[in-house]
Amino acid sequence: MAFHGIKCCTIAIWVYYVCIIIVIVLTHLFYFMLGKVLGLESTSPLDDFWLYDLPINPHNIPSALVFEKPEKAP
Secondary structure, eight states, rough: TTTTHHHHHHHHHHHHHHHHHHHHHHHHHHHHHHHHHOOOOOOHHHHHHHHHHHHGGGGGGOOOOOOOOOOOOO
């Protein structure tokens, strides 16, 4: 009976960790499938880090984004 609180806290922490991992995996799978359907290439977590870091530290970004040129209007 003395370890009931520790046991409950441990179970709660592990349930929290597992739920976070499930959300991350499901989100990744959803974006991967959506990208395949729309013909897009999914980004990696490192790409996401650099893209989110761009507004804060624009001089730290060692990559460049390439956009296709729009077609001329007829």
